[in-house]
Amino acid sequence: HVRQTVAEVDPLEEASFEQELKAVESMEQRRQELRGRPTLNMMIPMNLFEGSTKDHHARGTGGESGDEALDEETGGNKEVQVKVLVKRGNKQQTKQMYIPRNCSLVQSTKQKEAAELQE
Amino acid sequence: EDTGDDDNYDFGKGDFTEHACRYCGVSNPACVVRCNVPSCRKWFCNSRGNTSGSHIVNHLVRAKHKEVCLHKDSPLGETILECYNCGCRNVFLLGFISAKTESVVVLLCREPCLSVNALKDMNWDLSQWCPLIDDRCFLQWLVKIPSEQEQLRARQISAQQINKVEELWKTNPDASLEDLEKPGVDDEPQPVAIKYEDAYQYQNVFAPLIKLEADYDKMMKESQSKDNVTIRWDIGLNKKRIAYFVFPKEDNELRLVPGDELRLRYSGDAAHPAWQSVGHVIKLTAQEEVALELRANQGVPVDVNHGFSVDFVWKSTSFDRMQGAMKTFAVDETSVSGYIYHHLLGHEVEVQMVRNALPRRFGAPGLPELNASQVFAVKSVLQRPISLIQGPPGTGKTVTSAAIVYHMAKQGQGQVLVCAPSNVAVDQLAEKISATGLKVVRLCAKSREAVSSPVEHLTLHYQVRNLDTSDKSELHKLQQLKDEQGELSSSDEKKYKALKRATEREISQSADVICCTCVGAGDPRLANFRFRQVLIDESTQATEPECLIPLVLGVKQVVLVGDHCQLGPVIMCKKAARAGLAQSLFERLVLLGVKPIRLQVQYRMHPSLSEFPSNSFYEGTLQNGVTVNERQLSGIDFPWPVPNRPMFFYVQMGQEEISASGTSYLNRTEAANVEKIVTTFLRSGVVPSQIGVITPYEGQRAYIVNYMSRNGALRQQLYKEIEVASVDSFQGREKDYIILSCVRSNEHQGIGFLNDPRRLNVALTRARYGIVILGNPKVLSKQPLWNGLLTHYKEHECLVEGPLNNLKQSMVQFQKPKKIYN
Ligand SMILES: [Zn+2]
Ligand SMILES: [Zn+2]
Ligand SMILES: [Zn+2]
Structure with a gap:
């Protein structure tokens, strides 16, 4: 378990941090506005799905294949495998990653899958 | 372990x-x-x-x-x-989205890629964008x-x-x-004191602080160069070349203002030699385009539009003048009267009264009648060598100041000098003083002469150009020639300059009152002028050395107007701020025991709106000069939870969505509700110019603007006309209706900007007819002042939640406030 709570943060410190943060955020916001509307080329390369990855590969937090049913019951402290789509130059590439099952990113996909199954 | x-x-x-x-x-x-x-x-x-x-x-x-x-x-x-689509690498703008049906995720930037409509038709799920x-x-x-x-x-x-x-x-x-x-690496400068032995010690403390601030300012501005700037060329009425271009505001710290100097460069190509020219910003358009008037017309590559570079030209003028004023204060015995000298340094001096005949009535022609506290202020000020006037929001500070200046000018002590740190405030004051019939000259910095001003007819440069007497015809002729040719022969130029200087001097000397910014008071054109009576408005927004500039011209009687319960001067260098440069002279004089005369009747806010600020910031002394009826717009049908109390705190939850890195996108619900409130106002007959949206974060500001123009239920143009800005940029101004979007933070962080009571005071006191505050009471209630505000709203049944057309009182629990931090 990792320390998540923080000792009292000095409010002055906090205010100055916020000010700088505000600066960083707005900077790019402006620059982006100037770039105008981008064109989209976000097709998912179909070769990604050869062998069907529709079912999420699950694994325990430790990395070894755990007992799925048990984990679901104990709060689903599990990770699912996703493919992260990245560009290398102009080439599309994917990388495997494990992300927590309770991450909102996975949630929506799972829900939709469930809905599709019902149809 | x-x-x-x-x-x-x-x-x-x-x-x-x-x-x-x-x-x-x-x-x-x-x-x-x-x-x-x-x-x-x-x-x-x-x-x-x-x-x-x-x-x-x-x-x-x-x-x-x-x-x-x-x-x-x-x-x-x-x-x-980086963003998969546009390549943007700002991690603060990036987040993951996942494919609708496949377990594929991709990084996408919040702005603009996430809001591109084409994505909605593709296989990506945008609803769960995860920062x-x-x-x-x-x-x-x-x-x-x-x-x-x-x-x-x-x-x-x-x-x-x-x-x-x-x-x-x-x-x-x-x-x-x-x-x-290691020694020397982290030396903190000597902090400011309340009292000083003498003016040399004073200078020894402030000079390094000004130097720090100047160095920081220089570093900041000189790092603002931009390449690949696209130019649109134009010609001004004075036949000078104007370059229009977009100069992205790098961050909130640096704000380009009219009068700033920029250098435009072109590195050259086969058909054009390399070129560069300096110019002054004459205006900023609504589209954030900069209009730069170039100094010279020769060789401008007007057939080229792309590939220019822009640099900021940093000027040390204002800092030099502060240093100069401190030096004068120290070495020149006649710079200020003995009484003022000792008083400013915090020495014990016997109370002195100014022996001047008091006027029979304290109002002035052309101004509204004064109320009792304003009359008291005018009367007291006229009898004292040093006075402070505290003007809470909407209490008629400018009118009172104008009346004081009117009576001072009538006392025959010579010309009165009137200053303020900002040009806007100087213009307002100049206008009011001119309304009393006094002869006013508004002195503008040379770099601002091309900047349009609401009081142009009062400006010195305008008066010089338009003085229509026969003996000025020589100057006129030369001016015309210069305008037509852009240049004069060197002998003509000499003649022109001499004539102009003489005319400037003549006009300035015949004025009853000279108005300029504090820094402007150090203008060489005023070098030989002496002012026994000086009034400085907005003095709580100026640093001490800045305030000193108008004082060292021979002052015997000084009036500082301001409000130390509203925002103070902006100091960018943290070291200098920590050492106390952000403390105004007004505040130090209060610490030295000078009691400010407070204007007590406010004419801005609906009485319900002034209650909390009065109790929290002004010991409950603020009286209402407007009645409930005068602050009720007929025909405006807005779902205020309590009739006759045009205010509510709209509870916003959704804690899980907040993230400090990108406050804007995480407060989408708050922004969406701002749009709903704005739309409801507009539907009920309020016009856009009556509404102001205040939010402390630039991110949220930009998001609200975008959101409203994309999702607003009414015509886009209506939303575009609504001013959405920071608390700071609303200081000194008012709107009929204010919507305050707090952009709450979560448990790891404080509430940031809203933690400053002075900023909260400003935010709460901008509205005349009604205010809606959006925020998370759970988070805000940790801060004592906010806890008080929330309790106030709750007690008046104005703490609500639910849909706008069916607001219900909220039962949300507050947190115990932490001990007050100072
Ligand atoms: Zn570390
Ligand atoms: Zn992008
Ligand atoms: Zn770095």
Whole structure:
């Protein structure tokens, strides 16, 4: 378990941090506005799905294949495998990653899958 | 868990591996990322340690760096994080989206890619865009947080140390934490005092602070160069070349204002030689386009539009004048009267009265009747050599000041000098004083002469140009020639300058009142003028040395007007601010026992709106000069929860969605509700110019503007006309209806900007007819002042939740306020 709570943060410190943060955020916001509307080329390369990855590969937090049913019951402290789509130059590439099952990113996909199954 | 000291020693002192966190030494490849800014390339980990954000986030924010690269041994390998679509690398704008049906995720920027409509038709699910930085940490599944054991072994670095080392890196990128211990590296300047032995000691304290601020300002501005700027050419009425272009505001600290000097450069091509010219900003258009009037017309490559560069030309003028004023104060015995000299330094002096005949009535022609507290202020001020007038919001500060100046001018003590730190305030005051029938000259900086002004007819340069007497015909002729040809022969130029100077002098000398900014009072054109009576408005927004500039011209009677319960001067250099440069002369005089005369009747706010500010900031002394009926607009049908109380606190929850890195996108619900409130106002007959939306964060400001124009239920144009701005830019102004979007933060962070009582005071006192506050009471109630505000709203049944057309009282529990921090 990792320390998540923080000792009292000095409010002055906090205010100055916020000010700088505000600066960083707005900077790019402006620059982006100037770039105008981008064109989209976000097709998912179909070769990604050869062998069907529709079912999420699950694994325990430790990395070894755990007992799925048990984990679901104990709060689903599990990770699912996703493919992260990245560009290398102009080439599309994917990388495997494990992300927590309770991450909102996975949630929506799972829900939709469930809905599709019902149809 | 055994956290042996030996391990600690190894981590703290030993040679770090290359990818060890530069703050704490953690070097687990899964937990670190590299800052991708070429001049930096330092590694940082994703643990919070004792700070409010993770180390990497702290670094990015403090250093204003925004790009990172993952470690080669991380799951994604050596990867620069960027938007899959547009390549934007600002981590603060990035987030993941997933495909609708497949387990594929991709990084996409919030703006503009996330809002591109084409995406909606594709296979991506936009509803669950998940920010890369959440709660000031990188997503933990992408960059792991070091284990508790790793964190315990790491060097414990404090937020203060982080700031210091970041400051050090700006000048020495290879510095280590150990370098902080070296003498001289981190010397704090001598702080300001309340009393000073003499003017030399005063100068010794303030001169270094001004120097620090000047150095910071210079560094900031000179780092603002922009390349690949596109120019649109035009010609002004005075036949000068004007270049229009977009100069992105780098951040909130640097605001381009009319009068600023910029250098435009073109590196040349086959058909054009290299070229450059300096010019002055004459205006900023609504589209944030800059209009730059070039100094010289020759050789301008007007057939080229692309590939220009723009640099900021930093000028030391204002700082030089502050230093100059302090020197004059020290060496010139006649710079201020003996009484004022000792009083400003905090020496004991016997109370002195000014022996002047008091007028029979204290109002002035052309101004509204004065109320009792205004009459009292005018009367008291006229009898004292030093006085402070505190003008809470809407209490008629400008009218009172104008009346004072009117009576001073009638006393025959010579010309009166009237100043304020900002041009806007000077213009307002000049207009009011001119209304009394006094002869007013508004002196503008040379660089601002082309900037349009609401009181142009009062400006010196206008009066010089339009003085229509026969003996000025020579000047006129030369002026005309200069306008037509752009240049004069050197002998004509000499003649022209001499004639102009003489005319300027003549006009200035015949005026009853000279109005200029505090810095403007150091203009060489006033060098030989003496002013016994000086009034400085908005003096609580000026630094001490700035206030001193108009005073050292021979002052015997000074009036400082302001409100130390509203926002103070903006100091950008933190060291200087910490040492007390942000404290105004007004505030120090209050500390020295000068009691401000408070204007007590406010004419702006509906009585329900003034109640809380009066009690919290002005000891309940604020009286209402307007009635409930006068602040009720007929025919406006808005769902105020309590009739006759046009205010409510609209409870906004959704804690889970907040993230400090991108406050804007995480407060989408709050922004959506702002749009709904605005739409309801507009539907009920309120016009856009009556509405102001205040939010402390630039991110939220931009988001609200975008959101309203995209999703507003009514015509887009209506929303575009609504002013959405920061608290600070609303100071000194008012709107009929104010919507305040708080952009709450979560438990790791304080409430930031809203923690400053003076800022809250300003935010709450802008509205005339009604106010809606949106925020999270759970978070805000931790702060005592906000707790008080929330309790006030709750007691009046104005703390509500639910849909706008069916608001219900909220039962949300407040948190116990923390002890007051000062
Ligand atoms: Zn960096
Ligand atoms: Zn670290
Ligand atoms: Zn993008």
